[in-house]
Amino acid sequence: MPLRCLSELARRRPDRAVDAMRVGLRCLMSTCPLTKATDDSQRLYATSSCANVPEVALSEAPLSDMLVDSFGRFHNYLRISLTERCNLRCQYCMPAQGVQLTPNSELLSHDEIIRVAGLFVTSGVDKIRLTGGEPTIRKDIEDICLHLSGLKGLKTLAMTTNGLVLSKKLPRLKECGLNALNISLDTLVPAKFEFMTRRKGHSRVMESIDASIQLGFQSVKVNCVVMRGMNDDEICDFVEMTRDKPVNVRFIEFMPFDGNVWNVKKLVPYAEMMDKVRQRFKGVERLQDHPSETAKNFKIDGHAGTISFITSMTEHFCAGCNRLRLLADGNLKVCLFGPSEVSLREPIRAGVDDAGLREIISAAVDLALPAPEAIVPLDS
Numbered sequence: 620m621p622l623r624c625l626s627e628l629a630r631r632r633p634d635r636a637v638d639a640m641r642v643g644l645r646c647l648m649s650t651c652p653l654t655k656a657t658d659d660s661q662r663l664y665a666t667s668s669c670a671n672v673p674e675v676a677l678s679e680a681p682l683s684d685m686l687v688d689s690f691g692r693f694h695n696y697l698r699i700s701l702t703e704r705c706n707l708r709c710q711y712c713m714p715a716q717g718v719q720l721t722p723n724s725e726l727l728s729h730d731e732i733i734r735v736a737g738l739f740v741t742s743g744v745d746k747i748r749l750t751g752g753e754p755t756i757r758k759d760i761e762d763i764c765l766h767l768s769g770l771k772g773l774k775t776l777a778m779t780t781n782g783l784v785l786s787k788k789l790p791r792l793k794e795c796g797l798n799a800l801n802i803s804l805d806t807l808v809p810a811k812f813e814f815m816t817r818r819k820g821h822s823r824v825m826e827s828i829d830a831s832i833q834l835g836f837q838s839v840k841v842n843c844v845v846m847r848g849m850n851d852d853e854i855c856d857f858v859e860m861t862r863d864k865p866v867n868v869r870f871i872e873f874m875p876f877d878g879n880v881w882n883v884k885k886l887v888p889y890a891e892m893m894d895k896v897r898q899r900f901k902g903v904e905r906l907q908d909h910p911s912e913t914a915k916n917f918k919i920d921g922h923a924g925t926i927s928f929i930t931s932m933t934e935h936f937c938a939g940c941n942r943l944r945l946l947a948d949g950n951l952k953v954c955l956f957g958p959s960e961v962s963l964r965e966p967i968r969a970g971v972d973d974a975g976l977r978e979i980i981s982a983a984v985d986l987a988l989p990a991p992e993a994i995v996p997l998d999s
């Protein structure tokens with residue numbers, strides 16, 4: 620039985636239950652004797668087998684145990700990095716010279732990606748996000764979408780892209796089954812775009828956003844990483860963009876991956892961003908979030924679009940985490956901030972069958988940690 624209940628976890632793995640509570644995982648049920656219900660975003664699902672709850676409506680039961688970690692979190696969202704390469708050099712993500720690239724022979728091939736993705740989908744993954752590096756620079760991107768969207772059980776095939784070379788590809792990508800787009804754009808000022816990304820192309824990204832809306836993609840989101848002294852003066856301009864455009868603008872707390880103090884000072888906390896928005900706009904109302912969602916969502920009176928905040932740094936959402944990531948070199952990384960990576964490429968090339976590969980994946984998922992302690996605290 621997949622574990623999704625804290626009481627059950629405490630019975631079977633008391634060590635993991637203590638860890639779970641330490642990082643704020645709570646039971647969905649206020650009647651749970653182990654935890655007191657607190658913040659919505661920090662709750663584990665109770666299971667129908669929980670002795671303390673006679674009837675619990677489970678949203679979706681996992682198909683197998685393979686993707687349930689030892690905290691009871693079911694991972695149904697796979698992020699696939701299609702390449703380490705990128706046509707921009709965003710200052711917060713890459714050095715000017717780019718990153719050190721894995722040799723081509725050590726990258727997963729098209730067929731290997733489709734095989735691994737298929738295995739995840741038959742185990743309950745119903746959402747795949749293509750990311751990178753920059754996924755649109757892969758020559759076979761349309762073909763990859765076509766094969767992935769054909770996997771039975773997959774509901775969402777999404778892509779996170781910088782939008783630079785997206786607009787011309789959009790009609791074909793839509794035909795190939797891509798249905799959701801997150802387009803990254805950190806500034807509405809062309810000169811600042813060039814400074815932040817070390818490349819030209821602001822108008823091309825804007826075109827891609829408009830073309831995505833016109834083509835009627837199921838979901839179009841704009842990802843804006845907010846950095847102090849860089850673009851925090853543009854928050855209200857981005858909100859203004861949602862007045863007429865039916866997009867979801869998401870303000871992302873900057874994550875200082877290298878843990879450097881200068882970088883931490885660039886972080887603009889969610890509470891501060893929200894204050895700016897509320898001072899300028901009336902009728903800002905919180906929308907209901909899904910427990911595994913990374914974003915806190917809001918609508919604004921009279922606006923066609925919505926706004927959200929991704930609070931990875933100040934209010935982590937590890938309790939509801941449903942994500943796994945397959946890196947371009949075939950490593951499975953269970954937590955964005957965690958150190959653990961397990962190679963799937965090596966066993967695949969050694970000829971492992973699907974049952975063997977499932978076991979390797981299951982063992983890797985079991986190692987998952989809710990990892991907020993790895994996140995640099997605000998006052999460091």
Ligand SMILES: Nc1nc2c(ncn2[C@@H]2O[C@H](COP(=O)(O)OP(=O)(O)OP(=O)(O)O)[C@@H](O)[C@H]2O)c(=O)[nH]1
Nearest residue numbers: 748750777779801840842871874913929931942955
């Ligand atoms: N802590 C944490 N943050 C994440 C994770 N995945 C994405 N993020 C944050 O979310 C931001 C946007 O990432 P996207 O690639 O658009 O993915 P997403 O937020 O999962 O997108 P949706 O599926 O539309 O909700 C990133 O810049 C990160 O700040 C994760 O697994 N852990």
Ligand SMILES: C[S@@+](CC[C@H](N)C(=O)[O-])C[C@H]1O[C@@H](n2cnc3c(N)ncnc32)[C@H](O)[C@@H]1O
Nearest residue numbers: 711712751752753779780781803842844873874
């Ligand atoms: C790594 S990029 C890959 C996909 C694509 N190249 C793009 O930029 O959309 C995925 C998302 O992570 C965000 N990101 C990158 N570095 C980040 C950081 N240090 N803190 C917060 N978000 C970051 C980007 O802005 C983008 O929205």
Ligand code: SF4
Nearest residue numbers: 705707709712752781
């Ligand atoms: S476009 Fe994406 S992958 Fe490329 S440098 Fe910017 S954030 Fe990183």
Ligand code: SF4
Nearest residue numbers: 937940954955989990
């Ligand atoms: S930090 Fe790790 S556990 Fe937390 S939401 Fe991100 S990937 Fe999930």
